[in-house]
Amino acid sequence: MNSAIKIDLYSDTHTVPSAAMRQAIAEAEVGDEQQEADPTTNHLQEMVANLLGKERALLLPSGTMCNVIAYRLWCNPGDEVICDKTAHTIHSETGGPAALAGAMMRIVDGTRGIFSAEELSGALRPNKRNAPKSRMLSIENTSNAGGGSVWPLQTVKAVCDAAHEANLICHMDGARLLNAVVASQTPASDYAEYLDSIWIDLSKGLGCPIGAVLAGSNDFIEEAFRLKHLLGGAMRQSGIIAAAGIYALKHNVDRLAEDHENAKRLARRLAQIPGINIDVSDVETNLVFFDTTSTGRTASEISEALRVEGVFIGAVNETRMRAVTHLNISASMVDTAADTIAKVLN
Numbered sequence: 488m489n490s491a492i493k494i495d496l497y498s499d500t501h502t503v504p505s506a507a508m509r510q511a512i513a514e515a516e517v518g519d520e521q522q523e524a525d526p527t528t529n530h531l532q533e534m535v536a537n538l539l540g541k542e543r544a545l546l547l548p549s550g551t552m553c554n555v556i557a558y559r560l561w562c563n564p565g566d567e568v569i570c571d572k573t574a575h576t577i578h579s580e581t582g583g584p585a586a587l588a589g590a591m592m593r594i595v596d597g598t599r600g601i602f603s604a605e606e607l608s609g610a611l612r613p614n615k616r617n618a619p620k621s622r623m624l625s626i627e628n629t630s631n632a633g634g635g636s637v638w639p640l641q642t643v644k645a646v647c648d649a650a651h652e653a654n655l656i657c658h659m660d661g662a663r664l665l666n667a668v669v670a671s672q673t674p675a676s677d678y679a680e681y682l683d684s685i686w687i688d689l690s691k692g693l694g695c696p697i698g699a700v701l702a703g704s705n706d707f708i709e710e711a712f713r714l715k716h717l718l719g720g721a722m723r724q725s726g727i728i729a730a731a732g733i734y735a736l737k738h739n740v741d742r743l744a745e746d747h748e749n750a751k752r753l754a755r756r757l758a759q760i761p762g763i764n765i766d767v768s769d770v771e772t773n774l775v776f777f778d779t780t781s782t783g784r785t786a787s788e789i790s791e792a793l794r795v796e797g798v799f800i801g802a803v804n805e806t807r808m809r810a811v812t813h814l815n816i817s818a819s820m821v822d823t824a825a826d827t828i829a830k831v832l833n
């Protein structure tokens with residue numbers, strides 16, 4: 488962290504590994520991952536496969552690589568992926584689906600990143616020679632730009648049933664799936680049951696420095712391993728990454744509830760600051776989006792003024808900001824951040 492920043496609410500990607508996690512990394516038993524001979528990586532992969540109720544899982548360097556491998560494996564060039572208009576894959580993955588999978592993105596105008604089976608059906612292409620093929624459904628749980636919103640299990644079931652009925656493949660970007668699991672008290676495997684491919688990120692709320700784990704059938708993961716090589720994502724003694732993941736799955740999942748509490752705490756404080764517009768009930772997990780239009784200042788001006796005071800909150804655009812709670816943020820830091828925002832806006 489920049490030493491001038493005392494309270495970093497920019498993202499849960501800014502978490503730093505704890506002393507105990509570093510200890511687990513230091514003590515990891517390692518081998519050659521490419522030959523499936525890294526015991527710690529193998530163990531993490533088994534843990535995630537069990538967590539998600541899938542046959543097999545694969546450690547990858549990032550969530551972005553999980554998405555692009557899934558898109559590439561499931562789609563032929565020109566095929567369409569149906570997803571919400573806010574999807575991270577569309578806006579923040581450097582055009583990977585187009586560049587590396589040849590996929591077209593067909594957007595649904597969902598609500599807070601979530602859409603219904605009827606909305607999915609409205610996006611399906613007719614079976615015409617001159618139309619792209621609807622090939623895949625991709626949903627994000629929690630939805631990042633949707634505000635950290637949690638897909639209700641019944642909605643996941645309904646959209647995936649409709650998608651499978653139309654012969655589509657179902658994929659879940661689970662960068663923050665475990666936030667959804669903790670907030671909704673729904674087992675991860677209950678969500679995963681409806682998905683053909685699904686992944687979790689280690690480097691967000693779980694507090695690891697690197698990594699994501701993609702899961703699916705044996706055949707899917709076997710092919711994913713080939714693509715991991717192709718993309719240069721195959722590693723060697725990756726146990727030092729996997730050890731952090733194992734530590735996080737044991738120690739950092741239940742505590743996500745604290746991050747959600749802190750996010751609500753921040754939202755309640757923000758709602759009392761003149762000029763800030765926020766609906767506290769929109770905050771379901773660890774992401775807190777708020778509107779700054781009525782402050783008379785741009786979000787980037789506010790972000791800069793906060794930085795000077797040691798608080799880092801990013802501007803999403805000129806009228807909207809996003810604060811993210813995580814394991815390096817305590818309730819008292821949330822209070823200090825809220826006091827600082829009030830001071831800066833006064």
Ligand SMILES: Cc1ncc(COP(=O)(O)O)c(C=O)c1O
Pocket residue numbers: 548549550551552575576627629630631660662663688690698699
């Ligand atoms: C919803 C979502 N999907 C995918 C990603 C990409 O994950 P990674 O940063 O591990 O590549 C992110 C990262 O912020 C995300 O928020």
